[in-house]
Amino acid sequence: MTQTTPVARFALAAALAFTAAPLAAQETDADDPYIWLEEIQGERALAKVDQWNADTEAVLTAQPEYPLAKAWAKQILDDTRQIAMPDAIMGDQVTNLWRDADNPRGLWRIASLDSYMAGAPEWRVLIDVDRLGEEEGESWIWHGADCLAPEYTRCLISLSPGGTDADVVREFDIGTGAFVESGFTLPEAKSNVAWFDRDTLFVGTDEGAGSLTDSGYPRLVKLWQRGTEFAEARQIAEGEQTDISMNGFSILDGDTRWRFVRRGPSFWTSQYSLAREDGTLAPLPLPEDAEFEAVLGGQVIAKLNSAFETPRGVAQPGTLLAWSLEDVLRGSDPDPVVVFRPSETQAIEEVAASENKLWVKVLDDVSGKLIALTPGAEGWAARAMDLPANSTLQIAETSGEGDTAFVTVENMLTPPTLYAVPSEGQPVAIASEPAQFDADKFTFEQKFATSKDGTKVPYYLVRPKGAEGPLPTLIHAYGGFRAAQTPKYLTAEPYRSGPLGLFWVESGNAYVLANIRGGGEYGPRWHEDALRDKRQNSFDDFHAVADDLVANRLASPGRIAASGRSNGGVLVGAVANQRPDLYGAIISGSPLIDMKRYNKLLAGASWMAEYGNPDVPEDWAFMRAWSPYQNMRDGPDVPAAFYYLSTLDDRVHPGHARKAAAKHEAYGQTFYYHEYREGGHSVGSDHEEDAKRAALLLAYLNREIGSGAE
Incomplete structure (x- = not known):
């Protein structure tokens, strides 16, 4: 592999300029010469980011396909023929957030349900997010509306400055089309807010020392009455400092409003209570690892993630069960009823x-x-x-x-x-x-690979019709947090890369979506098989898909790109380290990479039930084997990585990608880097940025594994 980018060209000189310690095992903070890159808005860190951005753009924007791909991506993303998806059905009305070229941040609007179902909705704009941002001097990103049923006249509007997970919450009146003067308002924070009734809110927010968990989410649940100062809000529940979060919420079931409080001791466990009118709590009998799904007919429905003993026998993982809420209020222990068995x-x-x-x-x-x-x-x-x-x-x-x-x-x-x-x-x-392309030019099929332990791993494959022999191939996967990856239209694949999948196959290449373990494709067992010390199963599944493509002469070693985002950053970083013979390129979006320090960075502490706790020696023993950052090594024969992320990502710390890039630079390895200053964990805050990223990634793939790659 040649060092063709400016990022790599000056790598050795740059490494000598700022490397403070040898690139050894880096098992402690003191061993890590790049920990200064974790200073999110640090002057030195941002100067390095600006250099990497400029070097990458200088190379990729000069590629002949870049301007064409960017223009095509913008046209697809701004297409006014997109579906106006329903954000909420509110009685006889429907709301939608509409984004296009003229409204990049969106129009929140409302129409009658009858006109919507007839295919000719008559929209009334409620909030013009772009105009609101201009008027208020803020880079507002829409984060949703919670409108109180059954009247649906008052809504809690969440707006994020620049796309962070932290929101500002403001009360809005649909009838007047304006924010409520002296209405409920909360300043920027990772708040948990929901209606208790028209004049009362469930609120958990940042109140200073002791109000947040170690993961940075609310630890307290309070009831805040209209017309009072938040300092007077009454606390009704609190969690432990080591919990993930606490929140309250309500659900309208017919004419009955059921209210709940959830405590999250870990990412995969929850304790639910039913909140009475006076705010006192009655515990629900749901297993701690069950998932609260819905309320219907006075019953709470939950999905099991482990076997559960009922009076009628053992209910298996994946089963839906229902419990009577009236029985809970009476203080009795309701017998659960099976709703559905997959x-x-x-x-x-x-x-x-x-x-x-x-x-x-x-x-x-x-x-x-x-x-x-x-x-x-x-x-x-x-x-x-x-x-x-x-x-x-x-x-x-x-x-x-x-x-x-x-x-x-x-x-x-x-x-x-x-x-x-x-x-x-x-x-x-x-x-x-x-249709954005001629589907008759391609084949779409599901195939199965066999992983190292014999597990059958499904994957979807798109190739040009009639193509023979190996093709440059992009494999996208996730493999974590019970999140199943299902095949979506190529203009939306892979996640957060816009129409990159379409551009890739239109160029005569192959695209694969791999359903590796760690996701929810086959229920709880599929996820549990990649938890903590079993994480290697996820990576083995990914290798198995790549090996299956090679064995069937559909792809060639070195002409395969591994793509993943967020948790997928752990995945692609690990597979690149483990099998550099297979992969020639790595797309790593908003990635987790340094698993030694991830639990100390932003929301990382909330994911220890998924990965393990690196501060516990027994956990670090298995995490050390696959943590991408600790396993990066010197040498020219490693896949060329492209890191894309946002400075304002307050979920996965930008330091992960920055430190990985610094290591590549010190090793003299080819890499590409694009850190966007807004957008949060989702990276792009508007279609312009999403289109640019898709075009950059296409140019990168063509250079590294395309037919013209060296």
């Missing part, structure tokens, strides 16, 4: 309630299916809905009144279509995105 090849991915139905999205060998469940005297009756097979389904919203689910259906070659799915009758397509 098969061996199935996993429950989404659950949503409408007025009388429970809607369940199931993955069956990673293909989406939608099931409507109805409670009755003889149990829960199931009806599978008639939607296109071999597709990715997503429940966008359900109607609060009536029983209709709004569901998108797509796959890599088929653009999204939004269906209104009634509980009785047939689904009706109400909006579709236009």
